[in-house]
Amino acid sequence: MGSEMIRRSFLAALAFAAALPVAAWAEAPLKVVATTGMIADAARQIGGDQVEVKGLMGPGVDPHAYRQTRSDIVAMTRADLILWHGLYLEAQMENFFHDLGRKRPVVAVAEGVDKSKLRAHDDYADKYDPHVWMSPAVWRDVVVEVQKALTDARPEAADAFAANTQAFLAEIDQLEAYGKQVLAEVPENNRVLVTAHDAFGYFGEEYGYEVLGIQGISTQSEAGLNRIGELVDTLVDQQLTAVFVESSVSDRSMRALIEGAAAKGHDVGIGGELYSDAMGEPGTYEGTYIGMLDHNISVIAGALGADVPERGMNGKLSAGS
Structure with missing residues (x-):
């Protein structure tokens, strides 16, 4: 009798699972940590429901002076992917990211911008102005780098990421035209x-x-x-x-x-x-x-x-x- 009850419970569980929507069986969202709000937004726009994004720097936060907190470190060590800006924006965190990159996928997305589009830094001869989000035309390059990073982390979602990227780039083009x-x-x-x-x-x-x-x-x-x-x-x-x-x-x-x-x-x-x-x-x-x-x-x-x-x-x- 006990085995029969177990069998019936097992069959009931299978029936319940079969009735669940496909999304319930889908792979868990990719855990992404992004430093700035601009990068976090790009990851959400491109990743959609495939990602769970945590942004480290909220409204009013100065990334030039920001240092990682204990909770930031915990979030990043548990993340599937860490996206940071680069170009010396997060100057106080660079060494941390280089160290973390030996253990986790860590991508400096603004480093992928074509160097011919970058402005020279006024304080450091070998560095560039990091504020590339101020130009929609240049920010497009960063959005594409975010897409690449997400695709590398979850190749099976490549088509969804590509479609979301194109939609986001169309919004950026509209913004650029409005500005002009x-x-x-x-x-x-x-x-x-x-x-x-x-x-x-x-x-x-x-x-x-x-x-x-x-x-x-x-x-x-x-x-x-x-x-x-x-x-x-x-x-x-x-x-x-x-x-x-x-x-x-x-x-x-x-x-x-x-x-x-x-x-x-x-x-x-x-x-x-x-x-x-x-x-x-x-x-x-x-x-x-x-x-x-x-x-x-x-x-x-x-x-x-x-x-x-x-x-x-x-x-x-x-x-x-």
Whole structure:
């Protein structure tokens, strides 16, 4: 009798399993850890339900100064794939990633960008400006590198990854076209972008804007009084009326710039807050790569004199952006 009960239980379990949807039997999602929000978003867009992505650096976090925490180390040692930016962005973590790469698949996705597209670093002769996400045209290369890394980690999902990548690249192309349209409406003498640090160089090259940062490419560089004085003179001489703060950098130096211009009788205001090294809040449109750049493009163009669509490219920007 006992064996008969076991047999019936076994058959019942088989029947229950057969009734489950195929997805219940699917392979567990690939565990991916990404350093920046921009890379994490690319992994989610491409990976879809095949991946479970953890981003290490949230809103307002400065990747130039970030160091891995104990919980970060645990997450990365348990991950199937670690995606980091490279190009000396995560300067405080480089040695850790090189060591981890001997035990786990670790990919610096921005290192795959064609070197002819990269800007020289203003502090290090043998390195490049890492802020490649500011140019949709250059970021396409990073998206393709993310696709390659995911495909290498899970070859059986290659077709799904390829289809998702093409859809994401089409969105990036739409974003690039929107940027070219609205930023071209800014009067030429206003096409000067003054920010806290030099994170917008690729943006300036793509859209034809002069970019002036108080700090250099890294937020770890010093913003000297001489540099602030030079920028005050530029604001006054060119009669520029707007500067921009950044979500991941203190606005202290920007306030000093505004006060310096005021002391010379020139009124300068904050044109808006831009996302430079980190995206917006998770779960929001600005917490995606497309939303982050849509916000930046719309805020810059609107503050400098263009007629910008209400709530951005496709009406998704948060009210007040």
